[in-house]
Amino acid sequence: MIPIQNTTAPHWSTELAQAIKSPAELMPLLGLSEQTLPPAAQAMTSFKMLVPRPFVARMEYGNANDPLLRQVLADDIEMLPSAGYSKDPLEEGNHNPQKAIVHKYERRILVITTGTCAVNCRYCFRRHFPYGDNQLAQKEWDSVIDYLTQHPEVNEVILSGGDPLMLKDSQLGPHIEKLNALPQLKRLRIHSRLPIVIPNRINHELLEWINNSRLDIILVLHSNHANEIDQAVAEKVALLKQAGVTVLNQGVLLKGVNDSVEAQVDLSERLFSAGILPYYMFTFDPIEGGAHFDLSVSFAQRLMGQVAEKLPGYLMPKLAKEIPGQPAKTVLAPTLSR
Template sequence: MIKIENQAATDWRHELTQAIRTLPELAAQLALSPAQLPAAEQATAAFRLLVPRPFVARMQPGDPNDPLLRQVLADDIEMQPTAGYTTDPLDEGEHNPQKGLVHKYERRVLVITTGTCAVNCRYCFRRHFPYGDNQLAQKEWDSVVAYIQNHPEVNEVILSGGDPLMLKDSQLRQHVAAMEQLPQLKRLRIHSRLPVVIPSRIDRELLDWVRQTRLDVVFVYHANHANEIDDDIATGVANLKQAGATVLNQGVILKGVNDSVTAQVELSEALFAAGILPYYMFTLDPIEGGAHFDIPISEAQQLMGKVAEKLPGYLVPRLAKEIPGRPAKTLFSPKLSD
């Protein structure tokens, strides 16, 4: 394992408590005046601003259009109704057979581990999810295990949220141990943005239970721009891989953030250099409040076609969209130049 330096001073739980929660504080950290930022009183009241300081440290001071800032900066444009953009764009409510569990695809189930995150991304497709109705108490995890046991076709569990890595490692270890008792399960997948916004989350305690489980563990990071990737993230990835985990990334094409060939190429290169394999690049789920980030699928296909011309195939993430009612993700082929 690569040595984790000064871990006590960079404890992820402490860094969570230090996260920025107000627009004036964020502006001050980035040497921006209020006049340089959008009006956001209504948007912040509807979906609070939350961004950890390690993530802010990767933003460019003085730049109101910084691609990392744009992902977390509230804007009252979010409050404008847009036809076709809903509070449940993936119809997850139709596949929520019991508390805390989403079962859309035949051989895998998704567990809503918590409703909390380390960062509030303005484009989040679950920003309106009824977490209060799906919050699992510790003793209620038995019902998740029982559901999986009663569905022998399921061989993979996805921990999601919110962000599953907001749970304590003692809790995660206990939940994983319970799932290990089901012979049908082969893989454990963890979808998380926390190791990107607070890299110290990949600590010794987490690495211990990852190393010890019999399940094949897959971490799916969520990074959208090359500027999100730094040496601390690469160290965490190296430690995860040494512990036996696979590390992938899935992102979202966001207007004004990464909807350029340069941004996409640099993201794939930065991910691979950090030991992360590009996996999916999604078009925006039509979530209420996120329409200003969206681009047409045809434009996304043209974009990824140009990206494919500049990268080897293994660095080109699959362009995809999750369409309610379909038995798998819908893939879109990149449109290559004539």
């Protein structure tokens, strides 16, 4: 059975259209004066600001250091040169065999479905990705099917972007049908931040094509702080789980956002209460423009060692780093204090 959609809820596309696009527009909503704003003209030119209002509603009124605000507020500090930071920190360009496909790992491929997101996170490791060269027109989707046919060892497809849920369900549904028809495929993984920032993206149409798919579907959400998970998110996750979706979360360890034991413990507890299993906590990918979010690997290991003292194992996300050229993600052992 397909869960019934609440017809009184605003459509997600309407909420997306109403997203905040400038610091000057955002500050009054949070009771903050423009004098508290960092200069951001250059950063906005390099990487536009975009923040949905449901996400803004979870920010603490009057707090210029709110951890959700810090993730999305443009700041010209992003434009300072930083040695060791690049536009392609994971060297995805070396694993881009054809348009829209990233094939780094043997048995799974990643498909760049779109270059757009519902929220522009300032630390995004793909903020400089050449989406223009990897944008698939609807009629080009068959090129993905052809690639999969030529690589029968691949049994999992990952839809990424941008954010794959930025596509309309009328677009996604036919794509999923073509994947369903490939006997080699077992799983479909979708990486998305949209259900976090606009929970109403989980609607009747999306649940319908999920219910019609034979594939095991895994939705990997992206949340970095407990305050991102509210009742609206939890209610939508419940609908996904009723439809048989496995719901995981991966986050990024970010300076000034979630770099404390309390923040990490609260995030795992809040995720689990909402029916989401903590999956990965990544160290920062050295993307050009994001150096002010970075923390050392040794700090991350010490921090997660302290977190491990307070959480059961099933609530501990794997601390991991993605190292270019490696055949899998590198899992880092937490450093225990005793």
